[in-house]
Each structure stands twice: as C-alpha cells, then as structure tokens.
Amino acid sequence: xxxxxxxxxxxxxxxxxxxxxxxxxxxxxxxxxxxxxxxxxxxxxxxxxxxxxxxxxxxxxxxxxxxxxxxxxxxxxxxxxxxxxxxxxxxxxxxxxxxxxxxxxxxxxxxxxxxxxxxxxxxxxxxxxxxxxxxxxxxxxxxxxxxxxxxxxxxxxxxxxxxxxxxxxxxxxxxxxxxxxxxxxxxxxxxxxxxxxxxxxxxxxxxxxxxxxxxxxxxxxxxxxxxxxxxxxxxxxxxxxxxxxxxxxxxxxxxx
Amino acid sequence: xxxxxxxxxxxxxxxxxxxxxxxxxxxxxxxxxxxxxxxxxxxxxxxxxxxxxxxxxxxxxxxxxxxxxxxxxxxxxxxxxxxxxxxxxxxxxxxxxxxxxxxxxxxxxxxxxxxxxxxxxxxxxxxxxxxxxxxxxxxxxxxxxxxxxxxxxxxxxxxxxxxxxxxxxxxxxxxxxxxxxxxxxxxxxxxxxxxxxxxxxxxxxxxxxxxxxxxxxxxxxxxxxxxxxxxxxxxxxxxxxxxxxxxxxxxxxxxxxxxxxxxxxxxxxxxxxxxxxxxxxxxxxxxxxxxxxxxxxxxxxxxxxxxxxxxxxxxxxxxxxxxxxxxxxxxxxxxxxxxxxxxxxxxxxxxxxxxxxxxxxxxxxxxxxxxxxxxxxxxxxxxxxxxxxxxxxxxxxxxxxxxxxxxxxxxxxxxxxxxxxxxxxxxxxxxxxxxxxxxxxxxxxxxxxxxxxxxxx
Numbered sequence: 001x002x003x004x005x006x007x008x009x010x011x012x013x014x015x016x017x018x019x020x021x022x023x024x025x026x027x028x029x030x031x032x033x034x035x036x037x038x039x040x041x042x043x044x045x046x047x048x049x050x051x052x053x054x055x056x057x058x059x060x061x062x063x064x065x066x067x068x069x070x071x072x073x074x075x076x077x078x079x080x081x082x083x084x085x086x087x088x089x090x091x092x093x094x095x096x097x098x099x100x101x102x103x104x105x106x107x108x109x110x111x112x113x114x115x116x117x118x119x120x121x122x123x124x125x126x127x128x129x130x131x132x133x134x135x136x137x138x139x140x141x142x143x144x145x146x147x148x149x150x151x152x153x154x155x156x157x158x159x160x161x162x163x164x165x166x167x168x169x170x171x172x173x174x175x176x177x178x179x180x181x182x183x184x185x186x187x188x189x190x191x192x193x194x195x196x197x198x199x200x201x202x203x204x205x206x207x208x209x210x211x212x213x214x215x216x217x218x219x220x221x222x223x224x225x226x227x228x229x230x231x232x233x234x235x236x237x238x239x240x241x242x243x244x245x246x247x248x249x250x251x252x253x254x255x256x
Numbered sequence: 257x258x259x260x261x262x263x264x265x266x267x268x269x270x271x272x273x274x275x276x277x278x279x280x281x282x283x284x285x286x287x288x289x290x291x292x293x294x295x296x297x298x299x300x301x302x303x304x305x306x307x308x309x310x311x312x313x314x315x316x317x318x319x320x321x322x323x324x325x326x327x328x329x330x331x332x333x334x335x336x337x338x339x340x341x342x343x344x345x346x347x348x349x350x351x352x353x354x355x356x357x358x359x360x361x362x363x364x365x366x367x368x369x370x371x372x373x374x375x376x377x378x379x380x381x382x383x384x385x386x387x388x389x390x391x392x393x394x395x396x397x398x399x400x401x402x403x404x405x406x407x408x409x410x411x412x413x414x415x416x417x418x419x420x421x422x423x424x425x426x427x428x429x430x431x432x433x434x435x436x437x438x439x440x441x442x443x444x445x446x447x448x449x450x451x452x453x454x455x456x457x458x459x460x461x462x463x464x465x466x467x468x469x470x471x472x473x474x475x476x477x478x479x480x481x482x483x484x485x486x487x488x489x490x491x492x493x494x495x496x497x498x499x500x501x502x503x504x505x506x507x508x509x510x511x512x513x514x515x516x517x518x519x520x521x522x523x524x525x526x527x528x529x530x531x532x533x534x535x536x537x538x539x540x541x542x543x544x545x546x547x548x549x550x551x552x553x554x555x556x557x558x559x560x561x562x563x564x565x566x567x568x569x570x571x572x573x574x575x576x577x578x579x580x581x582x583x584x585x586x587x588x589x590x591x592x593x594x595x596x597x598x599x600x601x602x603x604x605x606x607x608x609x610x611x612x613x614x615x616x617x618x619x620x621x622x623x624x625x626x627x628x629x630x631x632x633x634x635x636x637x638x639x640x641x642x643x644x645x646x647x648x649x650x651x652x653x654x655x656x657x658x659x660x661x662x663x664x665x666x667x668x669x670x671x672x673x674x675x676x677x678x679x680x681x682x683x684x685x686x687x688x689x690x691x692x693x694x695x696x697x698x699x700x701x702x703x704x705x706x707x708x709x710x711x712x713x
Contacts, residue, residue, distance in 0.1 A: 005397075005399075006400075009396070009397055009400070135357075135397065136357060137356075137357045137358045137361070137397065157355075157356065157357065158355055160357055161354070161355055161356060161357045161398065161399070164399035165351050165399075168351075207351075207352050210347065210349070210352035210353075211352055211353070211355060213309070213314050213347075214345075214347050214352060214353040214355075215355065215365075216314060216340075217312060217314055217340055217344070217345045217347075218340070218344070218365055218366040218369060218413065218414070218417065219337050219340050219341065219366065219369035219370060219417075220369065221337075221369065224355070224356075224365065225365065225368040225369065226356060226358075226361035226362070226364045226365050226368065227360060227361055227364035227368070227374065227377055227378065227381065228361075229358075229360070
C-alpha cells in the first residue's frame, strides 16, 4: 500500500494531467467490461501492463505481485462459474454423478469462466494503472471538479492523510510492545493487540480533537478550501487515448 | 480595561480547569510585550500549552480575560475569526496540524479562509514557503516528509496568514541541532518583521540565548517573568521550576568570577564568550588587573570570599617556593592586616592566617597596623628569634590608599634597614586592595629595594 502510494508520486507519468490518466483508465475499463470479449480483455491487460511498466517505469515484478493479489478471489469466483450442476450429464465435458445430479464443467461454463477471468484482470489492471500513476491528492481534486459533494471529498482526503498517521502510530506502539516481549506467546499477543487497538482508538480520538483545534486556529469555518493545482491537457495524449479506446471498441464489436 | 500599545497579548486573572477537575491555569495575569521574542519556560504540565490555546480563543477560560492588541477577546464567531487572524499557533506535533496530503494545499488553507483571492493566496503560500525554506517540498505529499520538514510546513501554515503574533508550542522538541537552528532562524526572521514570537520550551540554553523576555510557569501559574539575565540570576525561581542554569550563563559567571572575562555581564553566545575570555591564568597580578576584590564590605565590616582565598593561597604558595632557599623551616608567612577596633574584623584576618597555615603548613602569623596586637615589628622580631630567614609579607584586608602607598613601603624599608642581610623580605600583591594600588606598591617596593642596594654600595 505504501509502495503504491510512493510510485504514484514518483512514476514517469506523474506530470501528466490526472484527468487524462483517469480518462484512460475509466474509458478502457468501461470498454473492457461492456464488451465482455476475451480478445478485448486480453488487449486491455496487455496495453495497461505496457503503460504501467514501459511508460510509467514501474518494475514489472511489482506489478506482477499486485496482479496476484486479486487472483485468490478470482480463482474462487471463476471455479464456481465453471462448475455446473445439471440433471443432464451429457452436456458435461467432465464430471461426476452425485445421486440424480451431475456436477462438472461444460464447454459453455469453461468459456464463461475464462472470459470472466480475463475481464476481471483487465479491469483490475486499469485500476492499477490509475493507482500507480496518479497521486490520491490529484484524484481527489479531480473528483472535486466532477462536482462530487465537498463533504465526501474532504472526508476522503482527511481519511487518506490520517491513514499514514494512524499506521505510523500503530507501528510505533507495536514496536514498543514487541521490544518488551508483547508478542512472545499467543496469549500475550492477543493481550497486546487489544491494548494496541484501544490505545490507537484513544490516540485517534485525541488527534481528531487536536486537528479540529488546529483547523479552528486557522479560521476553519466548516469547509476545507485549498488551492488546486493547475494542469494543461495535452492534445496528443487525448488523441492517443481516443485511438487506443477506439481500437479496443472496434475489436470488441468484431469479436462479438 | 484598556491596555496600552506595548502589549501584544495580555491576560487578566485567567483560570481554567479541565473537565476532570485538574486545574490547568490559576490566576494568570501577564503582559506579553509586542515585537519581542518571548519564551515560556517550565516543566511538563506547567500549563504552557493550555495558556497558548487561550491566546487566540481556542479555549475559553473559566474566569478572566484575554486581550489581543489591547482588544478583549470575545467568543462569538466573527470576533474569534478576527483574533485568529492576528494570533497564529503552531502546534507541537505537526501531524495533528497538517491535514492535507499536499504541502502546497496545506499552506493555502489559512489564507483562503481569510477570504483572500486565489492569486493573493498563491503569492502568500509562495512567500511562506520561501521564508521557511521548503520551496523544494511543495509537490511532495505530506506523509513523505521528515519530522523536521513537517515542522517547517506547520510554521509556513501560520506564516501564510501573516499574523501579528506567532505562537509556537515547543518548536524545537525532538529536533536535532541543525533543524532546531533552522527553526529558530525562521522565528528570528519573523521577529525581524515586527512579529511578536512566543515559544514554549524546556531548553534553558535556547531560552537564555534567544529570548528577549521570559515567563516561568509552574503548576498553572506564572511564577516569574523578566529579561533572561534576571530570570537566571534568581536561583529560587530556577529551583522551584526545576530549571537548570543555562550553560553559557553559568560559565560566564564562573569565568567572570575568576577574573578571566572582559566585562562581567554573562555572554549570550559561545562566540561572544570565547571572544571575551582574556586570560586563563589565575596569577595574582592577573586577578588584581581584573579588578578582583578578594574581600568584601567596607571599613570595619570586611569579610573574605573563602573560595577566592583558596585560590589566593595557591599563589602565596608559589611565591613561597620561589623565594630564597629551600629550607622551609627558615621561612615564615606574615599576614599583615589593617587592624580594627572591632575584634570581629580582626578575627577575619586570623581566619585567613589559619587557612594559609593549613594550606602551606609553614609558620604563619597575623600582624596589624593599628588597634590590635601584635604589630608588624613584633611578629618580625619573633620570627627572627625563631630562626626564620625569609619572611613573606601578605598585605590583607587593608584600606586602599594610605597603607599601600605609604605605610608598607616605609615599614619594609625600616625592616630591611634593621635586619640587613639576616632576613629576606618578600611582599606579595595586596589581598583585598585596589588593584591599581597593588601595582603602584610593587613598583615602590622595587624602587625602595634598589635605593637600599645603592645606599649599601
């Protein structure tokens, strides 16, 4: 999580207009989801991988690890789609009979499972593209421009900022506990974890009060108004995005 | 009440208790001078932070009033905004203050709240970043910053609002020397623009060297206030607030006491102290040159500074070993005093004699010019009868003037005439006399000796 955040600020595409990156990720994901065609999904996966590794300069190994994260859920999901329960065992490519029913995989189910697998991975790669190339702060300011309610955005922004403070605090408590054998046995681990959580809660509570004071001290009147960063849209980038997505759409239509 | 222009912030009988009943402030009435560098010193839990929170109305006191720039703080929305525009607080932990993930957005929050335009805000943010030296951090996310950097962003937050009073709670806590210095330089630059800078700290060295005015707090009360020299000269206050003497202050005092410092006033910086150290040698001549008075009081109430006498004894010892032969049995020290009608004053001299005797373990005796016995001639006589051939005369507790200028040289001349080559007389510089006279008398003694030699020839 920290690493994703770090790459978001330091990748080679960090200077690109966030709206362009969001458009690229959003449109491509939409196409990938709408067409539900394996070639399109595969293409999306390839294009996004290339964009992340080649253009944004993020190590392929790291991306591989990230893509492996949803794999567990995917496999479980895909298996349930692939496996069919039917009364007609003739449809099954392979299966076993349990009582009057047959459990197994059909050609149709297998195709559907494969298609779902690729589609999910394609969509996930789009999200990763956005997450790895666009800092949260910019996504938030973009959401503001898209007229999302300010309250929601402020909430997101403060949550994002204080996740790091919270983790750091938790880390410090953990180290101080561990250095005193707080996690030496199962029993002490449970006890320490409980202490950590309750401590974290009271600390967060205190922090939030201090934050409110600090904000009030700077004339806070209920709205977190800040300066937005100015970006210039690049025509060539927009054309590129349009071309890629058109191509994908065409492939999608052809393979329907 | 209407306060005059001199006070940036003024409080009157401020009282505040926490919900659990702990009294955080008890009857705090202070005047913080405008345009100054002000430090609040005191142990943890003394109420410094709580007091600071009153300065721009973040906390409403149970009793008492706060005045900012002479105007009473009221607790309605509009008045509070007005006060907070004038008084900015930098919180101790930057993580509780920095709410935005982007440094630039973070700093822009204050000015935008003041209702400034985008352009004006942009300009203020830039200025604040320049002043705190964080221009290169503007595009970095807040959570990537080091503690010292966050601290500077927290200060920039407030500077961008251009307050008249900048309050910093423990600005150098947890910072290394380099970063502490950076922070203090930032505060100095603000102060140079007539911003009143108020800090809290435990660091007596920093408070001593940096501040113009100091408040000392303990258990929710301000127990003392004043310029640093006054505060740190008051041992009782320091003890009560569990504060140490600043190193520089202590050293300066010590060095000045030993006569090794030009001007007696304590130095404010290490460079100043080093520049003012004149001579590390404790020779008597040097002590005398420094205007060192080894005894105090006047007339019949003279007393001796024991510590200095110890140092003096060492010098007499040197004299003793340097002079004449090495047969100690043939040497004697004669401590020559003025002699007083008051027996107590004469006892001071006896004390000195005892100390010299204890220090050197040789025959030592007091002698007086007047009102007391024995006289100089008597003691010399008894020394000679004991077989002593070297007599070291230590003039002590004498009035500057007549004795040193006339009596001693004259007496010495007489003695030398009387005993001729049988006895050698040595005169040490005067203890407790005007140093200029000490020099004059040395000269006179030397010329007297010369005359004596010439006469003999």
